[in-house]
Amino acid sequence: xxxxxxxxxxxxxxxxxxxxxxxxxxxxxxxxxxxxxxxxxxxxxxxxxxxxxxxxxxxxxxxxxxxxxxxxxxxxxxxxxxxxxxxxxxxxxxxxxxxxxxxxxxxxxxxxxxxxxxxxxxxxxxxxxxxxxxxxxxxxxxxxxxxxxxxxxxxxxxxxxxxxxxxxxxxxxxxxxxxxxxxxxxxxxxxxxxxxxxxxxxxxxxxxxxxxxxxxxxxxxxxxxxxxxxxxxxxxxxxxxxxxxxxxxxxxxxxxxxxxxxxxxxxxxxxxxxxxxxxxxxxxxxxxxxxxxxxxxxxxxxxxxxxxxxxxxxxxxxxxxxxxxxxxxxxxxxxxxxxxxxxxxxxxxxxxxxxxxxxxxxxxxxxxxxxxxxxxxxxxxxxxxxxxxxxxxxxxxxxxxxxxxxxxxxxxxxxxxxxxxxxxxxxxxxx
Numbered sequence: 259x260x261x262x263x264x265x266x267x268x269x270x271x272x273x274x275x276x277x278x279x280x281x282x283x284x285x286x287x288x289x290x291x292x293x294x295x296x297x298x299x300x301x302x303x304x305x306x307x308x309x310x311x312x313x314x315x316x317x318x319x320x321x322x323x324x325x326x327x328x329x330x331x332x333x334x335x336x337x338x339x340x341x342x343x344x345x346x347x348x349x350x351x352x353x354x355x356x357x358x359x360x361x362x363x364x365x366x367x368x369x370x371x372x373x374x375x376x377x378x379x380x381x382x383x384x385x386x387x388x389x390x391x392x393x394x395x396x397x398x399x400x401x402x403x404x405x406x407x408x409x410x411x412x413x414x415x416x417x418x419x420x421x422x423x424x425x426x427x428x429x430x431x432x433x434x435x436x437x438x439x440x441x442x443x444x445x446x447x448x449x450x451x452x453x454x455x456x457x458x459x460x461x462x463x464x465x466x467x468x469x470x471x472x473x474x475x476x477x478x479x480x481x482x483x484x485x486x487x488x489x490x491x492x493x494x495x496x497x498x499x500x501x502x503x504x505x506x507x508x509x510x511x512x513x514x515x516x517x518x519x520x521x522x523x524x525x526x527x528x529x530x531x532x533x534x535x536x537x538x539x540x541x542x543x544x545x546x547x548x549x550x551x552x553x554x555x556x557x558x559x560x561x562x563x564x565x566x567x568x569x570x571x572x573x574x575x576x577x578x579x580x581x582x583x584x585x586x587x588x589x590x591x592x593x594x595x596x597x598x599x600x601x602x603x604x605x606x607x608x609x610x611x612x613x614x615x616x617x618x619x620x621x622x623x624x625x626x627x628x629x630x631x632x633x634x635x636x637x638x639x640x641x642x643x644x645x646x647x648x649x650x651x652x653x654x655x656x657x658x659x660x661x662x663x664x665x666x667x668x669x670x671x672x673x674x675x676x677x678x679x680x681x682x683x684x685x686x687x688x689x
Contacts, residue, residue: 262407262539262540262543264410265407265408265409265410265413265539266535266536266539267410268409268410268413268414268417269409269410269413269535269538269539270532270535271413271417272413272414272416272417272420273528273531273532273535275417275420275421276420276528276531277528279420279421279423279424280524280528281589282424283424283427284296284520284521284524284589284590285589285590285591286427286428286431287299287427287431287440288590288591288593290431290436290439291436291437293513293514293517293518293593293594294375294512294513294514294517295375295378295436295437295513296517296520297504297508297512297513297514297515297516297517297520298371298375298378298379298382298437298508298513298516299382299437299440300504300508300516300517300519300520301369301371301379301504301505301508301513301516302379302382302383302386303386303504304501304502304504304505305365305383305386305387305505306358306383306386306387306389306390308497308501309354309357309358309387309390309391316343316346316347316350317343317347317394317397317398317400317401318401318489318493318622319343319489320339320340320343320344320397320398320401320402321401321402321404321405321542322405322545322622322623322625323339324336324339324340324401324402324405325405325542325545325546327339328405328406331467331470332467332468332469332470333470334469334470334472336466336470337466337469337470337471337472338472338473338474338475339474340398340402340465340466340470341466341471341472341473342473342474342479343398343401344395344398345473347394347395347397347398348394348395350394351391351392351394351395352391354387354390354391354394355387355388355391358383358384358387358388358390358391359384359387359388362380362383362384362387363380365379365383366379366380368509369505369508369509370508370509371513372513375513378437381438382437382438382440382441385441385444386441386444389441389444389445389448392448393448393452396448396451396452396455396456399452399455399456399459399465400412400415400455400459402459402464402465403455403458403459403462403464404541404542405464405542406462406464406542407542407543407546408458408462408464409538409539409542411458411462412455412458414454415450415451415454415455415458416451418450418451418454419447419448419450419451419454420447422446422447422449422450423443423444423446423447424443425446426439426442426443426445426446426447427439427440427442427443429442430442430443489622489627489631491627491631491632491634491635492618492622492627492630492631492634492635494634494635494638495631495633495634495635495636495637495638495639495669496634496638497638498635498637498638498639498641498642499611499634499637499638499641499642499661499664499665499669500527502638502641502642502645503519503523503645503657503661504516504519504520506642506645506646506649506657507519507649507654507657509646510646510649510650511649511650511653511654515653515654517594518594518595518596518654519654519657521586521589521590521594521596522582522586522594522596522600522601522654523604525574525577525578525582525585526578526582526604526607526608528574529570529571529574529575529577529578529608530571530574530608530611530612530615532570532574533567533570533571533574533608533612533615533616534567534612534615534616534619536563536566536567536570536616537563537567537615537616537619537620538619540559540563540619541619541622541623543559544556544559544560544619544620544623544624545623545624547559547623548623548624548625556620556623556624560616560617560620563616563619563620564613564616564617567612567613567615567616568609568612568613570612571608571609571612571613572609574605574608575605575606575608575609576605578601578604578605578608579601579602579605582596582601582604583595583596583597583598583601596654597653597654597655599655599658599659600654600655600657600658603655603658603659603661603662604658604662606662606666607658607661607662607665610662610665610666610669610670611665611669611670613670613673613674614665614669614670614672614673614674617673617674617676617677618630618634618669618673620677621673621676626680629672629676630669630672630673630676633668633669633672633673634668634669636668637664637665637667637668637669640664640668641660641661641664641665644660644664645657645660645661648660
């Protein structure tokens with residue numbers, strides 16, 4: 259409980275720091291850049307996020323499986339899971355860099371980037387893809403710390419990374435780097451985060467020690483990659499659901515509209531993170547309850563998490579409807595305006611998505627993802643396809659409405675049904 263409360267408080271502290279950095283960085287960027295160039299950067303960020311999916315769920319799989327063996331260390335199984343995941347993530351980093359750099363020349367045509375922006379886009383995309391690739395092996399180190407329920411330490415590392423990112427961005431703009439200031443900022447954030455996570459893992463002794471340095475046997479790869487297969491469907495679906503809007507808006511409505519979406523969805527993203535932090539931080543504890551077969555305690559924890567999540571998301575939804583449009587106008591100095599209808603749809607989406615995410619965290623902790631992996635993937639595919647089709651007519655509000663409706667029809671409905679079917683809230687899980 260001590261670590262949980264500490265992790266939760268540092269998690270919210272990290273969100274406050276992230277929100278503060280966003281409040282400063284967006285007006286700062288719009289001061290030095292046009293809305294079109296800022297929109298170009300948001301598109302580049304989302305493209306890099308797609309390549310990060312080549313992680314294929316391995317990092318999350320490493321963190322969850324380490325929990326199964328953490329209390330019986332030293333254990334060769336613990337070391338095999340960590341080093342097996344690390345090796346796979348290094349291989350994935352090479353794949354990300356190779357595939358990403360090969361695809362960059364073709365992306366401007368697909369995304370309809372105007373000719374004047376294409377050289378800049380190419381440089382930004384190449385650097386960001388390489389940065390994404392370098393971040394993959396570090397995830398195994400961070401997951402080893404998370405498996406010990408020390409989210410608080412990881413939150414501190416990420417908070418320091420956010421502050422380093424903002425500081426580097428500010429200095430780079432002052433030195434005249436222009437849009438390439440984002441590149442320097444990202445590099446600074448990655449370096450700080452990586453170094454601090456390694457130092458924390460060494461201090462907490464979550465890295466494999468003496469007698470634990472080995473790779474999985476032939477049969478030992480199956481649990482690691484099998485669970486990773488399940489998680490990757492969730493990750494791909496989640497990325498399609500939450501990280502395609504700027505690309506859709508930019509390619510159908512223009513880069514200025516992409517900047518509008520980036521600014522107008524900031525509060526939505528923040529409230530979703532606030533609502534989801536409780537279930538995220540409780541993940542290792544719920545996994546340990548499952549390992550020890552403490553079903554009653556696990557069900558009680560889920561009920562508390564779900565209640566807090568719905569309450570927090572509901573409060574965030576009210577704030578979105580009441581003030582998001584005004585916030586965006588004031589925040590951007592009148593350079594960007596946000597349609598009120600879009601705020602209403604974002605509010606609905608917020609409550610539905612936060613509820614589904616909390617129930618999904620419980621399923622992941624129990625390693626019982628089952629058909630949910632296909633539901634999230636299907637939601638992402640359908641939502642992205644329909645939003646791309648409706649964007650020219652419905653605009654930004656239409657895109658928000660599409661993703662709210664697909665969330666209701668897919669992930670929300672499926673996770674609630676799954677919780678009811680398995681009697682998860684009562685603690686008597688079905689087989």
